[in-house]
Amino acid sequence: MADHLLEVRDLSVEFHTAVGVVKAVRNISYHLDRGETLAILGESGSGKSVSSSAIMNLIDMPPGRISSGEILLDGADLLTMPAHERRKVNGRRIAMIFQDPLSHLNPVYTVGWQIREALTTHGTDAAKAASEALRLLTRVGIPDPERSLDKYPHEFSGGQRQRVMIAMALALRPDLLIADEPTTALDVTVQAEVLALLEELQQETGMAVLIITHDLGVVAEIADRVVVMEKGVLVEAGTVSEVYKNPQHPYTKKLIAAAPGKGEMHAPAARAEPVLSVRDVRKRYGSFEALKGLSFDLMPGETMAVVGESGSGKSTLARILLRLDEPDSGSALWKGRDLFTMSPAELYKLRRDLQMVFQDPTQSLNPRMTVYQLISEAWVIHPDILPKAKWRERVAELLVQVGLGPEHMGRYPHQFSGGQRQRIAIARALALEPQLIICDEAVSALDVSVQAQVIALLDRLRKEMGIAFIFIAHDLPVVRDFADHVMVMQKGNIVELGTVREVFDTPRQDYTRALLAAGLDPDPDVQAAHRAARLQRAS
Amino acid sequence: MIPPPDSFEGAMLKFVRKRAVASLISLVGLLVMVFFLSRLTGDPAALFLPVEASAEMKAQFRELHGLNDPMLMQFARYVGDVVTGDFGESLRKARPALEVVLEAFTWTLWLAVITMTLVAGAAIVVGSLAAFRAGGFFDRLSSLISLVGASVPDFWIAIVAIVVFSVNLAWLPTSGTGSLLHWILPISVLFIRPFGIIVQVVRGSMIGALSSAYVKTARAKGVKSGPIIFVHALRNAMLPVITVIGDQAASLLNGAVIVETIFGFPGVGKLMIDSILQRDFNVVLAAILVTALAIFLMNLLIDLAYALLDPRIRH
Numbered sequence: 001m002a003d004h005l006l007e008v009r010d011l012s013v014e015f016h017t018a019v020g021v022v023k024a025v026r027n028i029s030y031h032l033d034r035g036e037t038l039a040i041l042g043e044s045g046s047g048k049s050v051s052s053s054a055i056m057n058l059i060d061m062p063p064g065r066i067s068s069g070e071i072l073l074d075g076a077d078l079l080t081m082p083a084h085e086r087r088k089v090n091g092r093r094i095a096m097i098f099q100d101p102l103s104h105l106n107p108v109y110t111v112g113w114q115i116r117e118a119l120t121t122h123g124t125d126a127a128k129a130a131s132e133a134l135r136l137l138t139r140v141g142i143p144d145p146e147r148s149l150d151k152y153p154h155e156f157s158g159g160q161r162q163r164v165m166i167a168m169a170l171a172l173r174p175d176l177l178i179a180d181e182p183t184t185a186l187d188v189t190v191q192a193e194v195l196a197l198l199e200e201l202q203q204e205t206g207m208a209v210l211i212i213t214h215d216l217g218v219v220a221e222i223a224d225r226v227v228v229m230e231k232g233v234l235v236e237a238g239t240v241s242e243v244y245k246n247p248q249h250p251y252t253k254k255l256i257a258a259a260p261g262k263g264e265m266h267a268p269a270a271r272a273e274p275v276l277s278v279r280d281v282r283k284r285y286g287s288f289e290a291l292k293g294l295s296f297d298l299m300p301g302e303t304m305a306v307v308g309e310s311g312s313g314k315s316t317l318a319r320i321l322l323r324l325d326e327p328d329s330g331s332a333l334w335k336g337r338d339l340f341t342m343s344p345a346e347l348y349k350l351r352r353d354l355q356m357v358f359q360d361p362t363q364s365l366n367p368r369m370t371v372y373q374l375i376s377e378a379w380v381i382h383p384d385i386l387p388k389a390k391w392r393e394r395v396a397e398l399l400v401q402v403g404l405g406p407e408h409m410g411r412y413p414h415q416f417s418g419g420q421r422q423r424i425a426i427a428r429a430l431a432l433e434p435q436l437i438i439c440d441e442a443v444s445a446l447d448v449s450v451q452a453q454v455i456a457l458l459d460r461l462r463k464e465m466g467i468a469f470i471f472i473a474h475d476l477p478v479v480r481d482f483a484d485h486v487m488v489m490q491k492g493n494i495v496e497l498g499t500v501r502e503v504f505d506t507p508r509q510d511y512t513r514a515l516l517a518a519g520l521d522p523d524p525d526v527q528a529a530h531r532a533a534r535l536q537r538a539s
Numbered sequence: 540m541i542p543p544p545d546s547f548e549g550a551m552l553k554f555v556r557k558r559a560v561a562s563l564i565s566l567v568g569l570l571v572m573v574f575f576l577s578r579l580t581g582d583p584a585a586l587f588l589p590v591e592a593s594a595e596m597k598a599q600f601r602e603l604h605g606l607n608d609p610m611l612m613q614f615a616r617y618v619g620d621v622v623t624g625d626f627g628e629s630l631r632k633a634r635p636a637l638e639v640v641l642e643a644f645t646w647t648l649w650l651a652v653i654t655m656t657l658v659a660g661a662a663i664v665v666g667s668l669a670a671f672r673a674g675g676f677f678d679r680l681s682s683l684i685s686l687v688g689a690s691v692p693d694f695w696i697a698i699v700a701i702v703v704f705s706v707n708l709a710w711l712p713t714s715g716t717g718s719l720l721h722w723i724l725p726i727s728v729l730f731i732r733p734f735g736i737i738v739q740v741v742r743g744s745m746i747g748a749l750s751s752a753y754v755k756t757a758r759a760k761g762v763k764s765g766p767i768i769f770v771h772a773l774r775n776a777m778l779p780v781i782t783v784i785g786d787q788a789a790s791l792l793n794g795a796v797i798v799e800t801i802f803g804f805p806g807v808g809k810l811m812i813d814s815i816l817q818r819d820f821n822v823v824l825a826a827i828l829v830t831a832l833a834i835f836l837m838n839l840l841i842d843l844a845y846a847l848l849d850p851r852i853r854h
């Protein structure tokens with residue numbers, strides 16, 4: 001039965017926790033051949049990473065326990081293998097890269113040291129390891145590889161760190177590379193480069209790749225076959241185009257339907273009197289110019305999406321508009337009055353009109369306050385909005401408005417899922433009846449299906465209450481579904497500003513085109529066409 | 540965006556210079572405090588002279604030491620003396636105070652260095668192994684021992700140790716110096732409390748480091764448990780540990796007053812107690828400044844160790 005390189009059979013893993021036994025994966029089976037790429041697709045909590053941890057022997061036991069199954073590598077069961085043989089597998093036959101390369105590289109050793117260690121651990125002598133490390137770093141495209149060997153992880157950018165991880169993983173030419181959400185933390189253009197590098201290296205070495213992801217676009221770009229997981233169960237398996245075009249399981253159908261970027265684009269109404277008018281805003285931190293003179297207008301009830309890669313100044317802009325940070329120069333007229341010259345007292349009143357929703361609701365909601373306290377806190381601070389007798393009623397209304405119910409009032413944030421928590425954060429922002437909500441990556445941390453619901457909610461609020469949104473995001477398909485206008489930022493400048501249709505259908509700037517081209521489409525055929533076009537451009 | 544990196548040596552030099560200046564400022568502050576404390580808390584003549592001294596002797600004393608001059612002038616003179624290493628004579632030993640203090644401090648320094656080396660080595664190994672199998676038998680045993688060690692008062696251990704090892708078993712001398720055997724009891728007694736404290740800090744810090752993402756990477760690379768604990772995790776876990784080692788070492792440098800007294804060990808702690816009782820204030824002041832300087836130097840060493848261990852601090 002040694003037909004397949006890797007075969008996971010009937011694997012079940014459970015975790016014994018204080019609240020009881022959690023069955024993380026139940027009786028899952030899949031296989032993988034040399035030169036092939038298999039994607040495990042699933043949302044948070046689906047158990048998609050558990051089987052790979054079992055393959056790599058990374059599950060802590062206790063609390064974990066493998067309650068059934070076998071994991072065959074060329075026919076030999078990794079789970080029953082004697083320890084001294086098992087140790088030779090990791091790094092040499094199977095290697096792994098992870099989502100967040102900064103925390104997965106040891107901060108106190110140079111990257112050269114860490115790559116050499118991968119080699120010397122399995123018996124390569126020091127001189128050979130040194131020359132190999134240099135070759136690998138060169139191969140994965142790190143600039144100035146010789147000097148980079150002596151640098152520490154924090155001295156590289158996110159994409160470079162992932163390249164270092166790849167160099168380290170591929171040091172011994174493993175038969176199988178496991179990649180756990182390898183591009184999730186990266187900018188879209190960097191993601192495309194890293195995936196392209198992985199594909200190239202796979203062709204060079206003939207290794208098999210097991211990629212774990214929540215992103216249909218990544219699946220379409222890189223995988224041959226895909227297995228879909230939901231709540232610890234493998235619900236569907238097949239080739240990528242089979243599964244995308246003809247999904248069998250309701251969960252797969254739901255996932256594919258929820259993928260953003262397919263809806264009708266907004267056609268914004270003619271522009272009239274702006275509610276917010278920003279002119280020539282500049283901000284520098286030391287020698288770093290974060291914003292180099294930004295100007296734009298925002299109409300009432302309009303959504304302005306701000307897109308750009310990390311370091312482009314998106315978040316700085318949000319912080320400055322909320323006066324969480326002071327601009328160096330420029331003005332921002334809110335209904336004709338300059339936000340930047342307001343006194344603290346005026347600003348205090350204005351806080352009502354301007355609200356913010358952050359990326360991570362787990363961090364932005366105080367874990368020791370109930371939902372009722374969290375939402376009504378706004379009225380404690382601004383008591384003139386609503387008499388105390390009406391608080392309960394209004395909190396209940398707001399909860400219904402964001403798709404929760406009055407029965408949730410007495411609960412604490414940890415009793416909700418990520419998507420529900422973000423709804424609470426939105427309800428809290430709505431409590432002050434704002435006219436502008438700034439969303440800083442407000443849906444980035446959410447699963448695709450939840451993301452779609454939260455976007456639908458925001459769009460409904462925009463229509464019903466006439467709220468304007470500044471919607472900061474790096475995810476272009478989401479922007480396409482929600483925005484009226486799109487502002488593309490690069491290195492502190494606005495490089496392109498137009499209606500969503502203009503920017504997506506007829507981008508004028510090369511940078512915008514590059515951003516759009518780097519985005520991954522969930523449809524494998526579309527993505528294959530993108531890839532072909534890219535290869536043609538390259539050659 | 541990121542400033543161009545300095546060379547390693549350049550960055551370190553800048554770092555040391557900055558810390559040295561800060562330490563110097565603190566030392567000057569201490570000098571001011573020590574001087575004015577001894578002048579403002581009462582009549583120095585009454586403070587320095589024996590209780591039974593006559594008024595005439597006191598007047599003579601004031602005249603001799605310029606105590607009738609304006610305060611600022613006295614202070615200038617005092618600083619001038621201190622800078623040139625002149626702390627005055629020891630009133631009891633008829634030798635320069637600084638010489639007396641340095642002699643005692645050498646003993647204390649040796650005691651502290653040997654003890655802390657042993658403590659740090661043992662605590663790091665025990666704490667790391669306890670963290671590797673947190674909740675296991677070794678972890679529980681070491682937790683119990685370290686908890687007891689950190690809680691038991693050292694004067695009690697010292698006396699019990701003398702009773703058991705010197706009086707009953709007659710293996711070791713009770714007090715004094717002279718042979719290597721004399722060092723064993725003081726070092727052992729001083730070992731216990733810092734060991735208990737540092738084991739707990741190492742354990743906590745190592746549990747965090749061992750559950751970190753980079754350790755997962757190391758395991759995925761096939762690195763063995765030994766290097767994972769002592770190469771990958773330990774260096775990351777050392778930062779809080781070094782702080783505590785520094786604290787503990789500082790308290791030993793200050794003079795392990797009780798232990799030195801019980802074992803008749805001629806260190807700076809015992810010297811200070813003796814000098815206070817004998818009203819030998821020049822020695823007391825010199826001892827305070829010398830130990831303070833030593834502690835500043837040690838803090839500098841700790842800062843340097845930080846920078847050596849963690850490249851992110853250097854930038």
